[in-house]
Amino acid sequence: MTPARAPFTKILVPVDFSPASDEHIAAGQAVEVDGQYIEFSPSSVRSVVLAADLARASLGTVILLHVTPALNYSTMYAGNLSVGLSSQVLTDVHEAAQKTSKAALEVIAHRHCAGVQVVIEARPGVAVSVIIEESEKKGADLIVLAASGRSRVARFFVGSTADRVIREAICPVLVIPALHE
Template sequence: MYRSIIVAVDVAQLEKGERILQKAVALLDQGGRITLVNVVEELPTYLAIDVPTDLMGAARKDANDKLQELRDRAGVSATVDVRTGAPAHEILGAAQAYGADLIVLASHKPDFSNYLIGATADRVVRHAKCSVLVDR
């Protein structure tokens, strides 16, 4: 069982988020904590010029609202953390910041360069300092 679990959720695929959150709840020690993490990817500079200035703020607010709704619907006590940056890097940063002993994330359909699991899951698995559960 685990004392601190990071559940990395892609708000574009909340059904997977619900599934991995339930797995995390089943693996959590009594008195442990779950942190729901979503990462809003930064736009490259050459694209950021052409988009509205409040786009990133709106994306962060939307992600926060969806994670809170997911938490409330599941009926669990969890911290919500919306980060900005590269997904794998920010998930690993959250794991370190919260002292996580498990990261739970879902894998997207991989392309040829990441044949077995998706790119973010692949990077998290390779660089995590704690256990990682990848749901397919």
């Protein structure tokens, strides 16, 4: 008989953040990363805290993931004006976004994942696809995902990352509801 193992030893947590508002900066609620102020959504913070607690209980690992927008096209359009971007410029933009994203994830890991092994990942792409790919690549036992907090109407028209991850993931998905303050 093989010994039972902890059910959640690899926990993937997609973490979203955005530029901080002046109000959050003034209140000391923003984090400075590479000369920029950012803020994490309360639901993302709750996701990280819960994942860290689960990982502590199972002696597991938390995998923090941030997905940056992909610049897949070498031409960007502005009305009738098109500006071509070289592949080197696109590479530089992706590398800068990855560096800033990893620095932001280091901040949240330092604040909320004490005593837990943490892996930091940042990749460009479509959020749903990257989350599913990373969960499979890392062998995640659980995905802890913050809900966006958009209205039902907005989710109907633009879809919901959480809804799609729930349907497509091969491991359990725990969705943390958005806080409405």
